Amino acid sequence: MRKRITELLRDLGARVTGWIWRLGFASRFFAVMLLQSGTSFRRFHLTIREIYFAGVLSLVIILVSGLFVGMVLGLQGYDTLVRYGSAEALGVLVALSLLRELGPVVAALLFASRAGSAITAEIGLMKATEQLAAMEMMAVDPIARVVAPRFWAGVLSMPLLAALFSAMGIFGGYLVGVRMIGVDAGSFWSQMQSTVDFHEDVLNGVIKSAVFGVAITWIAVLEGYDAPPTAEGVSRATTRTVVTSSLAVLALDFVMTALMFRGV
Amino acid sequence: MPSQDADKKRVDPENLPQAPSRRVGENLVEVDNVTFGYDRRIVLKGISLAVRRGLVVAIMGGSGCGKTTTFRLIGGELKPMSGEVRVAGRIVNRLSTRELFELRRKTGMLFQFGALFTDLSVFENVAFPMREHTDLPEALVHDLVMMKLQAVGLRGAASLMPSELSGGMARRVALARSTALDPMLMLYDEPFAGLDPISLGVIGRLIRRLNDALGATSIIVTHDVVEALQIVDYVYFMSEGKIVARGTPAEIRASKDAFVHQFVHGEFDGPVSFQYPAPDYRQDLFAQAA
Numbered sequence: 001m002r003k004r005i006t007e008l009l010r011d012l013g014a015r016v017t018g019w020i021w022r023l024g025f026a027s028r029f030f031a032v033m034l035l036q037s038g039t040s041f042r043r044f045h046l047t048i049r050e051i052y053f054a055g056v057l058s059l060v061i062i063l064v065s066g067l068f069v070g071m072v073l074g075l076q077g078y079d080t081l082v083r084y085g086s087a088e089a090l091g092v093l094v095a096l097s098l099l100r101e102l103g104p105v106v107a108a109l110l111f112a113s114r115a116g117s118a119i120t121a122e123i124g125l126m127k128a129t130e131q132l133a134a135m136e137m138m139a140v141d142p143i144a145r146v147v148a149p150r151f152w153a154g155v156l157s158m159p160l161l162a163a164l165f166s167a168m169g170i171f172g173g174y175l176v177g178v179r180m181i182g183v184d185a186g187s188f189w190s191q192m193q194s195t196v197d198f199h200e201d202v203l204n205g206v207i208k209s210a211v212f213g214v215a216i217t218w219i220a221v222l223e224g225y226d227a228p229p230t231a232e233g234v235s236r237a238t239t240r241t242v243v244t245s246s247l248a249v250l251a252l253d254f255v256m257t258a259l260m261f262r263g264v
Numbered sequence: 265m266p267s268q269d270a271d272k273k274r275v276d277p278e279n280l281p282q283a284p285s286r287r288v289g290e291n292l293v294e295v296d297n298v299t300f301g302y303d304r305r306i307v308l309k310g311i312s313l314a315v316r317r318g319l320v321v322a323i324m325g326g327s328g329c330g331k332t333t334t335f336r337l338i339g340g341e342l343k344p345m346s347g348e349v350r351v352a353g354r355i356v357n358r359l360s361t362r363e364l365f366e367l368r369r370k371t372g373m374l375f376q377f378g379a380l381f382t383d384l385s386v387f388e389n390v391a392f393p394m395r396e397h398t399d400l401p402e403a404l405v406h407d408l409v410m411m412k413l414q415a416v417g418l419r420g421a422a423s424l425m426p427s428e429l430s431g432g433m434a435r436r437v438a439l440a441r442s443t444a445l446d447p448m449l450m451l452y453d454e455p456f457a458g459l460d461p462i463s464l465g466v467i468g469r470l471i472r473r474l475n476d477a478l479g480a481t482s483i484i485v486t487h488d489v490v491e492a493l494q495i496v497d498y499v500y501f502m503s504e505g506k507i508v509a510r511g512t513p514a515e516i517r518a519s520k521d522a523f524v525h526q527f528v529h530g531e532f533d534g535p536v537s538f539q540y541p542a543p544d545y546r547q548d549l550f551a552q553a554a
Contacts (some may be wrong), residue, residue, distance in 0.1 A: 126382075134379035137339060137451075139365035140396050 029222050033151055036144035046149040047156070054115040054150070054217075055157030059164070061114055062107055066098075066165035069106060070172025073097055077173070078181055088187035092195045094173030095166075099196065099205045102262070103166030105253050108212035110165075111158055112245040116220040119150050120241040124222025124234035132225075147221045154220070158213025159206050166205070204260045211252055216245040291350075292317045292449060292481045295336055296349035300333055307333045309505040310347065315498075320390040320475050320482040321493045325502035326527070326536060332453065334502070335485045337374060339451055340364045351449065369397055372442035372480075373451040378434040378459075380426040386413070386437050412440040415477075416470060428528040432463025436470065443474055449481050450474070456488040464488075468495045489528050491515065501527065503535075 040047045048227045077093040123146060126132050132142040177183040196202065212250075227237035266390045272550050293315040300308040307330045315321045323331045335343045337349050340356045349356040351367060359367065380389050390409045394400055400408070403420065413419040416436040426434060442450065472495040475482045486492050493499070493513040494542060501509035501516070501524055509516070516524060527535030542548070 047531075052281050129382070130375045130377070130379035131381055133341075134373070134375055134381075136341075137368055137371070137373040138396065139368040140393075141365075 002249070004247075005042050014165045023082065026218075026222055029225070030218055032143055033148055033218075033221070037139060037148045037152065038145035039144040040148045040152045041120055046145070050153030051149045051157055054111075054119065054153045055161060058111060058114045058157070058161060062161045062165050063168050065106065066103075066168030069102055069165075069172075070094060070098065070169030071168065071176045073102070074173035074176030075240035078177055079177040087183050089191055090173065090177045090183050091170075091192035094177070095170055095192045095196050096201060098169040098173075099167040099201045101253070103169060104162045104205050104212060105210040105249060107165040108158065108160040108209065108216060108249045109246055111154075111161060111213075112216045112220075112249065113242050115154065115157070116216045116241050116245050117238045119154065119217065119220040120224040120227070121234060122220060123147065123150070124237050126227075127227060128231075128234060130231040139171065143225075147187055147225060148190075151221050152215045154212045154217025155210065158216070159209040160206065162209035162212075185239070200261075206255065206258075207260075208256050211256065212249050215248045215252060219245040219248065290317055291315060292352060293483065294348075294350040295334065295338065296348045296350065297348060298334075298337060298344040300330075300337060300342060300344045307466050307505050308337075308344075311502070311505070311507050312347075313500050313507060313510075315481060315483055317481050318475075318479065319497040320472060321494060321498045321500065322486055322496040323500045323502060324485075324487060324489065324492060324527070326487065326511065329502045330505045331502050335451060335453060335483070338462045338483065338535045339371070340367065365400065369445060370447055371449045371451065372445070372447035374435070374438050374442050374453065374455055376454040377431075377436035378426075380429075380434055380438055380441070382426050384426075386424050386426070387416065387423070389437060390441045390444055392441065397445060408444070412444055413437075415474065416440045417466070421459070430463075432459050432466065435459065435463070435467055439467070439470055439474070443478060443480075446478055447480055450478075450483070452486070454485040454486055454488075455484060456486055464491055464494075468492075471495060487523070489530070493528075 073094045074090065077090050077097075078087055081087050081089055081093065123132075125143075126146065132146065135142045135145060172187065174185075178185045178188050223237040223241045223244075224234075227233045288537065291314045295311060295314050297310050297311045298308055299306065299310050303461075310336065311330075313323075325331045333342065337344055337450055338351065338356070340359065343357045343489075352370070354363070354367060356364070356367070380386075381392065384392065387409055390412050391405050394405050394408060399405055410422070410472075413422055413489060418433060418436055418440065419501055421429065421433065421437070426437070430439065439455075450471075455467055455471060459467060468491045471482060471484065474480070484492060484496065496513060498512060499510065499516050500507055503523055509519060509521050511519065519525060520526070523535045525531070525538060
């Protein structure tokens, strides 16, 4: 019994130490990546190329999802608001839900599974096929040339994708609320215009999505760079990227919501 | 039937220009009493070797003998536990990252399977080191890339993607890329692995001819005895983390050393035993019956 407890404590200790080591490695990797980011801006075409792969190619899933989420919000919102005789407030409900929460969070979750996984798989495969080692042997730092441009592409793309998600969502809410159900278009837009605050709602949503962008792409590039150079290693790293970054998005959302909107 | 023009375009490794001056003499690479291990497992046990400028030298030995580790130490990827690795008079294991990168600009390396960048075309792969390390105008980069590709016989494949190349072609493109900046030292990691006989012969000749044309020095890590002995000037044989034999190809072929003899002639049994150590065979077979 005593031996078993000792073993359990030892396992626990090893896990905690491993976790702390991993956190330290991730922090050091983040610092090096920031220090090596000069290339991403001096040769901005490298970052633009990655924005295309991470951002532009994610547009379809983001826009279609945004439209459907907005349409569902329109239906559900109307169903609730009409009970209290406030159907005109549908525009406000749809806009605030999207700008504050659903836009940044759902777009981030979609971005993690579409672009985050692709970034991890690409860097992991480059490592497995010795492309990163070849780069180092050519005196080119893979963190500056491969990792940093992907990181900044993710950070720049995420707020834009979240904004487009929200815009499509509001359009979806309009289609269902105004065009389908018959809510007054003037009330829908004017109430939205008068209630939604640029700083409190729009800007905070943008800040949220930028933080999510940092978290997702940091996790994605780290997992790819640190993946064991085997098929199984890359596959596991890709899965870890989606799971870890999704959890990180939800946890960060709670923290930021608590900090941003507690006074309202 | 191919036209005369097509024949002219095809590379003839025999006719590559010779280096204006081959400064054979001083050592470019020196590995001095180096010991190295991964965690507690010692892989290299105090090995020493030297590579003179202008020569093509092979490091040979069976799998797991430590030849690739030696190679990685020369390239600065690993640091020895003790001893020194010197390239062009500089102690590689004491260089800062910046100094190491400076040295690597003068070093070319061919990886086992080419390690071409899969998102770049053949042309862009060869242009990669030039774009990263020089400010040459685009027209000049174009001409240099075409010259490098012509030298390996793949100028016509410039627009292809790596996925469209055969193993031998990929290796030749990687060779063109590794010589893009006219390196003083070329490192080849198993350059003959997995190639058909024609590609194997082409790569072997290209290694020899490019080395002489560039006035470079080449180190080849390989276990392909037949091909390597045809093109190299000197051979180091490794076994269990030690240099066990050295000499010119002729000396190696004539060697009476049991290990070298077994390796060069591909003998079934010898110092490297066919059987993995095991208890008595009879005991294993009849143990249950008893």
